[in-house]
Amino acid sequence: MLYAIFCYNDEDVVFSWSKEQDDAVMAKLDVAHQKLARNGKLGPAVRLMPTTAATTVRKNQDPPLVIDGPFAETKEQLLGFYVVDCSSLEEAVDFTGDLARANPGGAYEIRPVRLYLPGSEMK
Amino acid sequence: MTDPQLDWIEAALTAARPQAIGALLRYFRNLDTAEEAFQEACLRALKHWRQNGPPRDPAAWLIFVGRNVGIDAARRRGCEEALPPDAVISDLDDAEAALAERLEDAHYRDDILRLLFICCHPDLPATQQVAVALRIVSGLSVAQIARAFLVSESAMEQRITRAKRAIAEAGVPFETPGAVERADRLAAVAAMIYLVFNEGYSASSGEAPVRAPLCEEAIRLARLLLRLFPSEPEIMGLTALLLLQHARASARFDADGQIVLLDDQDRDLWNRDLIGEALALIDKAMRHDRPAPYQVQAAIAALHARAARPQDTDWAQIDRLYAALERMQPSPVVTLNRAVAVAKLRGPAAALEMIEPLAPRLSGYFHFFGVKGALLMQLGRAEEARLAFGRAIALANTAAEAAHIRMHLDRLIRDSAPDGQARATP
Numbered sequence: 001m002l003y004a005i006f007c008y009n010d011e012d013v014v015f016s017w018s019k020e021q022d023d024a025v026m027a028k029l030d031v032a033h034q035k036l037a038r039n040g041k042l043g044p045a046v047r048l049m050p051t052t053a054a055t056t057v058r059k060n061q062d063p064p065l066v067i068d069g070p071f072a073e074t075k076e077q078l079l080g081f082y083v084v085d086c087s088s089l090e091e092a093v094d095f096t097g098d099l100a101r102a103n104p105g106g107a108y109e110i111r112p113v114r115l116y117l118p119g120s121e122m123k
Numbered sequence: 124m125t126d127p128q129l130d131w132i133e134a135a136l137t138a139a140r141p142q143a144i145g146a147l148l149r150y151f152r153n154l155d156t157a158e159e160a161f162q163e164a165c166l167r168a169l170k171h172w173r174q175n176g177p178p179r180d181p182a183a184w185l186i187f188v189g190r191n192v193g194i195d196a197a198r199r200r201g202c203e204e205a206l207p208p209d210a211v212i213s214d215l216d217d218a219e220a221a222l223a224e225r226l227e228d229a230h231y232r233d234d235i236l237r238l239l240f241i242c243c244h245p246d247l248p249a250t251q252q253v254a255v256a257l258r259i260v261s262g263l264s265v266a267q268i269a270r271a272f273l274v275s276e277s278a279m280e281q282r283i284t285r286a287k288r289a290i291a292e293a294g295v296p297f298e299t300p301g302a303v304e305r306a307d308r309l310a311a312v313a314a315m316i317y318l319v320f321n322e323g324y325s326a327s328s329g330e331a332p333v334r335a336p337l338c339e340e341a342i343r344l345a346r347l348l349l350r351l352f353p354s355e356p357e358i359m360g361l362t363a364l365l366l367l368q369h370a371r372a373s374a375r376f377d378a379d380g381q382i383v384l385l386d387d388q389d390r391d392l393w394n395r396d397l398i399g400e401a402l403a404l405i406d407k408a409m410r411h412d413r414p415a416p417y418q419v420q421a422a423i424a425a426l427h428a429r430a431a432r433p434q435d436t437d438w439a440q441i442d443r444l445y446a447a448l449e450r451m452q453p454s455p456v457v458t459l460n461r462a463v464a465v466a467k468l469r470g471p472a473a474a475l476e477m478i479e480p481l482a483p484r485l486s487g488y489f490h491f492f493g494v495k496g497a498l499l500m501q502l503g504r505a506e507e508a509r510l511a512f513g514r515a516i517a518l519a520n521t522a523a524e525a526a527h528i529r530m531h532l533d534r535l536i537r538d539s540a541p542d543g544q545a546r547a548t549p
Contacts, residue, residue, distance in 0.1 A: 010181075012138035013131070016343055021130075052349040052362065053403040068407060069353035075180050105131045105177060 002043070002113035003084050003092045007099075008076040009106030011050050028102035036084055036095060043083030043116075051077050076106050083113065132172050136165050139182035140262045141347060145234030146186045151193050152297060154241070154259070154287065160193035161185065167192075182231075232351045233299055236308055239344070241290050243311040253318050253337075254279065255286040261340050270333045271322065309352060313361050313417070316344045320365050327521040328376035338369045349404075356408035360418030363408070366401035367424035370394040382527040386433040398428045419448045438467040455481040459491055462498075471501040489518040493528055505535050 017025070036042040051070040058065040070077065086092040089110065096108040140161070147157035164185045178184040242256035254272065257263045263271075269279035300308060323337030345362040352358050374388035383389075405425050408418050423444045430436040445461035459478055466474035475498045478491070485491035496511035512532045519525035 010135065010138055012343070012347065013134040015346065016134060016138065016339070018339075049400050049403060050346060052346050052353065052359075053400055053407070055407060066410070067354070068359075069350075104128060105135070 001086060001088070002116050003086055003089075004111045004113050005082040005084060005092065005096060005099075006078055006109040006111065007080040007082075007106065008074070008109065009079050009103075010075070011077040011079060013105065014079060015050050025103050029099060032095065032098035032102050035098065041085045043085060044118075045080070045082045047080040048078065079106075083116065128173060129169075131177070132169060135172075135177060135181045136168060136185075137262060139185050141235045141238055141260050142182040142231050143185040143189060144259065145238040146182075146231065147189050147193065148238060148295070149230065149234050149297065150190055152295065154291065154295070156193055156196070157189075158259070159196070160189040163192040164189035230299075233305075235347065235351060236300075236305070236312065237296065239312040239315065239348070240308040241293075241295050243308075243315045244290055244293050246289055246293070247286055249318050250322075251282055251286040252315050253322055254283055255290070256315055256319060256344075257337070257340065258283050259287075260344065263340070267336075271337055273330065273333075309348075309355065309358070312348060313345075313358060316341050316348065317361065317365075317417075319344065320368070324368055325520070327523045328380035328382075331372075331376065335372060338365070338372065341365055342369060354411075356411040356413050357415045357417050359404040359408035360415065360421045363401040363404040363421035364417055364424060366397045366404075367421060367428055370397035370401070370428065376523070380523060381530075382523050384527075385427060390431065393428065401425065401428070414447065414451075416448060416452045419444050419451065423448075436467070438464045442468055455484045456488070456490075459485065459488075459494060463494060466498060466501075471498040474498050475502070487518060489515055489520060489524060492518060493524075496528070496531060500531065500535060505538070509535055 054070040056067045056071045092110050257268050269276040320341035323334045326334035349358045374392035442464040462474040462477045492511045492515035496508045499508035515528045516525045
């Protein structure tokens with residue numbers, strides 16, 4: 001089963017990390033990533049810029065309304081996501097446990113994927 | 124070994140600080156009381172969060188606890204003093220209601236803006252505005268700020284105490300600001316954040332390790348301001364400008380601490396994450412079609428950042444943007460910067476002609492003589508170039524600036540040596 005794992009954290013905290021702190025967290029996360037990747041279970045992973053760089057397009061009108069900022073104002077912001085191929089929810093929960101130990105704080109949302117389009121190679 | 128949980132708690136306390144102190148300041152209407160209440164709430168957070176894990180909303184937790192702490196302190200004082208501050212206490216009694224109010228988020232934008240704004244009091248000199256903002260808003264210790272300003276801790280303590288007294292005497296504006304007033308506050312706060320950045324950016328290489336955190340703090344404050352005012356193109360421009368300048372931090376000095384000019388910097392050392400974020404913000408700002416100085420300066424910096432090699436730089440567009448900036452914000456320094464683009468486009472003679480009229484107004488400005496000397500050197504007017512460089516060295520703000528000009532002078536002397544002699548030198 002494919003799952004999307006959405007990573008939420010306080011962006012003010014995350015984007016205040018020094019380069020050393022950031023590198024240290026990424027190195028620890030990479031260990032967790034490798035565990036899945038070795039078994040061919042790690043799909044695309046994305047890390048996002050801060051919500052200040054976001055633009056929201058409201059399509060309830062024509063032409064759609066373009067608004068600065070993220071879709072939802074939340075205490076913790078969507079800062080990245082993974083697509084993973086896990087045999088069970090249990091396995092996906094275990095993976096988020098590894099991630100959480102590498103990078104405490106915030107929350108993960110595990111959502112089963114309904115349709116997955118791998119897309120084209122991007123240049 | 125550092126405790127990752129403790130690291131996280133400290134980061135969360137720092138992140139929540141502007142919002143929490145801003146709200147406590149609104150409740151208590153006294154900066155000292157608000158700071159003390161926040162301090163106490165942080166101590167309790169260190170204990171509780173370690174035992175029970177982080178709360179869902181750290182800022183709300185700190186505001187709630189800080190408020191109760193402040194009320195208790197006011198009550199205790201009330202018992203000790205002959206006249207209890209009834210007016211203060213009666214206004215603060217229902218803490219639960221306050222939390223509910225806070226959760227509506229109706230106030231917090233103006234709370235944070237107010238907290239930033241009180242640091243921008245026009246009577247305070249720029250360095251004091253910066254120091255007090257770093258102390259109150261960012262929560263840096265006096266020792267940290269003193270290090271960043273290269274002054275003693277006691278001198279900085281005095282400076283901050285004086286500034287806080289001036290703020291207290293000026294009276295904090297507590298009413299919810301109207302649209303015009305809010306825009307004025309926003310502009311003052313943006314200027315203050317830019318000052319914080321410049322304090323870090325203008326550091327020489329030796330000072331950079333202690334002063335660079337000021338650049339990071341300014342970026343944090345700019346992003347915070349942009350989250351509060353997500354549709355303000357000038358705040359996008361300010362944030363982008365700071366990100367672009369800071370992206371070049373590791374390329375600005377060589378291993379010996381000498382200044383490396385933009386054209387000579389190793390562009391692989393530029394931070395592509397910061398540049399990417401800045402370009403995204405400029406894209407967003409452009410959609411608003413309300414160009415203003417920070418956006419234009421960011422757009423100029425972006426043209427440098429986009430060029431893979433110095434010779435790929437779009438100098439014509441930079442010239443046009445400086446011309447726009449001259450119209451918005453006429454200043455001899457802007458014209459001087461424009462002349463650098465003009466030199467690249469139309470040659471040193473045209474640029475020299477452009478800066479000559481600036482001489483009376485920039486007679487004490489290091490960069491004026493640095494640019495003038497470089498242009499004269501390109502034109503082969505060695506003697507005049509030497510005079511200009513000499514003037515620049517006398518006006519240099521840092522040892523690195525002086526050393527950089529001396530390097531030009533040395534080259535002039537080498538090149539102007541009699542033919543045979545020059546060749547005789549290996």
